[in-house]
Amino acid sequence: QKEVEQNSGPLSVPEGAIASLNCTYSDRGSQSFFWYRQYSGKSPELIMFIYSNGDKEDGRFTAQLNKASQYVSLLIRDSQPSDSATYLCAVNSPGTASKLTFGTGTRLQVTL
Amino acid sequence: DVKVTQSSRYLVKRTGEKVFLECVQDMDHENMFWYRQDPGLGLRLIYFSYDVKMKEKGDIPEGYSVSREKKERFSLILESASTNQTSMYLCASSLGGGLMPQHFGDGTRLSIL
Numbered sequence: 001q002k003e004v005e006q007n008s009g010p011l012s013v014p015e016g017a018i019a020s021l022n023c024t025y026s027d028r029g030s031q032s033f034f035w036y037r038q039y040s041g042k043s044p045e046l047i048m049f050i051y052s053n054g055d056k057e058d059g060r061f062t063a064q065l066n067k068a069s070q071y072v073s074l075l076i077r078d079s080q081p082s083d084s085a086t087y088l089c090a091v092n093s094p095g096t097a098s099k100l101t102f103g104t105g106t107r108l109q110v111t112l
Numbered sequence: 113d114v115k116v117t118q119s120s121r122y123l124v125k126r127t128g129e130k131v132f133l134e135c136v137q138d139m140d141h142e143n144m145f146w147y148r149q150d151p152g153l154g155l156r157l158i159y160f161s162y163d164v165k166m167k168e169k170g171d172i173p174e175g176y177s178v179s180r181e182k183k184e185r186f187s188l189i190l191e192s193a194s195t196n197q198t199s200m201y202l203c204a205s206s207l208g209g210g211l212m213p214q215h216f217g218d219g220t221r222l223s224i225l
Contacts, residue, residue: 032211043202043216044155051211088155090214098143098162098206099170100214104154 004091006103014111019076021106023089026070033065033072034100036088044088048074079110114139116217118203124223131190133220135203141215142208144186146170146178148199149219155202161186162208193224 003026013019021035032051036044050056050063050072062075072091076083086105092098119134137144145160147170157170159178167178175197179187186205190197200221204214 032213034213036216043219046213046215049213092211098208098212098214099145099157099160102155104152 004089004101004103006087006089006106008104009107010109011106012109012111013079015079015081017079019079019083019108019110021074021076021087021089021108023072023074023091023103024070025072025089025091025101027091027101028067028070030067030070030091032092033063034090034092035061035063035074036090036102037083038086038088038105040085076108079108081110081112084108084110114141114205114215116203116205116215118201118217118220120220121218122221122223124225125190125193126225127193127195129190129193129224131193131222131224133188133190133201133203133222135186135188135205135217136184137186137205137215138184139205139207139215140183141205142183143206143212143214144180145204145206145214146176146186146188147202147204148172148197149202150199158188195224198222198224 035048038044048063064073088105089103090100146158161180203217206212206214
């Protein structure tokens, strides 16, 4: 059973701080990694994806991938109250026709 | 932008009814997916399709079937609705190739009474 693990939180950070969200996965053959943001009562929204080891930056968001440690993270700089949401990590494995395995998500709370 | 449209935002049905949930995407994506999302259980894949008339079971296909007669449309069918199928249902689509992100519709919150 392929697994994607996330701490459910809530992770509480003050406004303006860096939020660090972590995800581990079990399938060493995984090739693509995605972060989705989901507001309460809404559907998941893609915010970042990463395929190669290292960092990928997009505005205030940075995705970090370490395949050797089977670890992917999302950093949110200058956190805003509007970033308060659940963040889902998703992982694709080869030979699964674009199927993704999702973690259960980390709830982030940005406090004033 | 990718647009994935689900036919209903909220739906209330009765036990034993046959229920149809419709999903349409406008980006010529090969792959389409149906998930359900329940508190504490995360997103669980029900069925997916990688081409017209092609379908594969996901992790929890029991009690569901699907139809993909046209590339842009993917329907989820609850053959005989039961109360344990009360859930949020999410449709998603992606380009082919195996590494592409999925894009979600707004979801249908289905209640079975």
